[in-house]
Amino acid sequence: MTAPADTRTSDELIRAEEPVLAHNYHPLPVVVSRAEGAWVEDVEGRRYLDMLAGYSALNFGHRHPALIEAARDQLDRLTLTSRAFHNDRLAEFAERLAALTGQDMVLPMNTGAEAVESGIKVARKWAYEVKGVPADRATIVVAAGNFHGRTTTVVGFSTDETARSGFGPFTPGFRIVPYDDLAAVEAAVDETTAAVLIEPIQGEAGVIVPGEGYLAGVRELTRRAGCLFVADEIQSGLGRTGRTLAVEDEGVVPDVVLLGKALGGGIVPVSAVVGSREVLGVLRPGEHGSTFGGNPLAAAVGTAVVELLETGEFQRRAADLGVVLRDGLTELVGKGVVGFRSRGLWAGVDVDPALGTGRAISERLMREGILVKDTHGSTIRLAPPLTVTEDELRAALGSLEKVLAS
Structure with missing residues (x-):
């Protein structure tokens, strides 16, 4: 028998964690309850494109x-x-x-x-x-x-x-x-x-x-x-x-x-x-x-x-879509991106520190429905599931451009 889902809101669940969980992480304020492919959904039903993929643990997407x-x-x-x-x-x-x-x-x-x-x-x-x-x-x-x-x-x-x-x-x-x-x-x-x-x-x-x-x-x-x-x-x-x-x-x-x-x-x-x-x-x-x-x-x-x-399918997808990712980031250099490094579907993106820390940029992207994670300073990491589509990848890059412009 499946246990009933917790019916508390995102804010209530985040507050509930504070006194009982060790504070060894500083998560973004999103509470995920469902996922499929490259998408996750929070407890209120909002959908987000997962551009982190569990630090590459989800190379094949959620619930392949x-x-x-x-x-x-x-x-x-x-x-x-x-x-x-x-x-x-x-x-x-x-x-x-x-x-x-x-x-x-x-x-x-x-x-x-x-x-x-x-x-x-x-x-x-x-x-x-x-x-x-x-x-x-x-x-x-x-x-x-x-x-x-x-x-x-x-x-x-x-x-x-x-x-x-x-x-x-x-x-x-x-x-x-x-x-x-x-x-x-x-x-x-x-x-x-x-x-x-x-x-x-x-x-x-x-x-x-x-x-x-x-x-x-x-x-x-x-x-x-x-x-x-x-x-x-x-x-x-x-x-x-x-x-x-x-x-x-x-x-x-x-x-x-x-x-x-x-x-x-x-x-x-x-x-x-x-x-x-x-x-x-x-x-x-x-x-x-x-x-x-x-x-x-x-x-x-x-x-x-x-x-x-x-089969080699996922390696080919990462290589082909990696070109889309690289070209998209190249277009953002000078538009809030000061540099980046990429290989396949993996990139470290250095944002102009004047626009915010990596954490601040990640929070703004979250509000646009895109989940990423910062690393050091004003650098964010992009590592979508290898199942991501070209349209989804371009949408994420468009959201990053919008966040940097605003």
Whole structure:
């Protein structure tokens, strides 16, 4: 029996959250109750075009029919066994995800942060067992401006003081270098280096796209230095940039790829570490685990996500509509937009600070029926579902132009 919907208004529900929810988010004042495709509806019935897509967790839109069907079918059969037993959905999920990403093995987890933590553990284990780094001396090179999650290990090598301040002491073993600076990476790598961990495109920093040759350079440098290239594709992967993985723009195959967000289809948290057999093969029973990682429901949804990507349709849509997005933003430069960076259906848009903060611009767009989210200063992010239509995308750009003009 379905529980009755809460009949309170948006304002009443927002006020009700204040005393009982931890204040670790500052949401826009919209209370979503329904969604379909690229559209959401609030409790009063107002509709909004979702141009954030759950920070890329909703690459296939809200409630994609194939994903909902896969989840419903599995709910009627089996949801959880833990990894104490095998389940009949996990083998296919791992096989197809490995094939999609061009890797050998899959370590299933739940959240993106878990995938990052798992990737760090695997890289260190590989460094000790394969590379021969002395015990407890392994280092990992990371980039300034990174966003890899919110765990204490990860925020310890963040350069965002809001994320970092007040949560120490931090895990040692990380070296921070400027992003998009190959010389800095080379200077930081030595005989203790287990891996270079980077985002092919930095999402939280404002969709920072590195210069041509950077990713290929990191790949070649790590190969020469005898360390791993770990690519965090949790936001950039699974179709967002017009490719299955963002590293494909430079023909790069990392040793390890971290996936999450869209892998769960916006239904359940699903993440994975995918990599070569040489790297993931260092794990043995008891050394790492997750009660929910690889659960049957997650594997069923994840397999359906992989099936959508195997056709290439969503990658092509992101690439084609990415041209519309780029051209539309180019027309707004000098009309309130001072600059932007984009790749596929993903853009970081820098608004003239005189027109307002990113938060203020996001609130104005909300009143126009467009949902986006700010990041730093006067920068907003655009990341619509890959199911968005060209007309919907142009309408969102028109709303942005109107907001900036007013």
